[in-house]
Amino acid sequence: MNKSTLLKELFTNLSTTGAVTFSSKALVKKMLSFADFKGAKLIVELGGGDGSITQGIVERMDADAVLLVFEISQNFCTNLEKVFPQDNVHVICDSAENIDQYLDGKKADFIFSSLPLSLIPKSNRHQIYKKSKESVSDSGKFIQICYSYALKFQFANHFSEIKTSFTLKNFPPAFIMVCN
Numbered sequence: 001m002n003k004s005t006l007l008k009e010l011f012t013n014l015s016t017t018g019a020v021t022f023s024s025k026a027l028v029k030k031m032l033s034f035a036d037f038k039g040a041k042l043i044v045e046l047g048g049g050d051g052s053i054t055q056g057i058v059e060r061m062d063a064d065a066v067l068l069v070f071e072i073s074q075n076f077c078t079n080l081e082k083v084f085p086q087d088n089v090h091v092i093c094d095s096a097e098n099i100d101q102y103l104d105g106k107k108a109d110f111i112f113s114s115l116p117l118s119l120i121p122k123s124n125r126h127q128i129y130k131k132s133k134e135s136v137s138d139s140g141k142f143i144q145i146c147y148s149y150a151l152k153f154q155f156a157n158h159f160s161e162i163k164t165s166f167t168l169k170n171f172p173p174a175f176i177m178v179c180n
């Protein structure tokens with residue numbers, strides 16, 4: 001899929017994508033700067049979309065690390081599988097709230113999310129928080145991009161420590177919440 005086809009997929013599914021454009025390189029760089037990839041063996045991404053964050057993760061992760069990318073749009077999944085054919089990148093066309101079903105009891109070192117949480121129904125959203133907390137290792141981090149600071153109070157129901165960061169170098173400007 002070229003850039004305009006990817007954007008069309010984003011626009012035509014606004015109620016589930018929740019964005020008018022994909023994350024900027026500056027936002028991705030800042031989000032990923034909160035993770036130390038050295039030694040991380042299992043990494044999860046929630047909401048792969050066009051692969052802008054996936055690309056950044058793939059560039060940074062160890063050769064023997066495994067990346068699981070959750071995405072509910074079949075068109076995005078098909079594209080992600082083409083762009084990331086590596087054996088250690090697994091595109092999972094399923095909702096993020098089923099994360100535990102794919103981990104074989106293992107814990108992730110990092111979970112990176114660009115899910116449009118404000119648009120996800122409350123009960124599903126809380127399952128995503130709960131399962132993400134349960135699926136990340138004690139020393140790991142759940143790192144979320146979002147456009148509303150208010151989400152911090154929802155994360156606080158599940159994570160004991162939340163650091164926030166902000167960047168204007170994205171449209172719209174975005175928060176990054178680093179939770180553990």
Ligand SMILES: C[S@@+](CC[C@H](N)C(=O)[O-])C[C@H]1O[C@@H](n2cnc3c(N)ncnc32)[C@H](O)[C@@H]1O
Binds near residue numbers: 073095
């Ligand atoms: C805001 S877009 C982010 C796309 C890309 N990662 C980026 O940063 O530009 C959110 C993505 O999450 C996907 N998504 C929405 N709800 C989801 C869910 N419950 N599970 C997995 N993916 C979901 C959407 O289809 C969309 O591709």
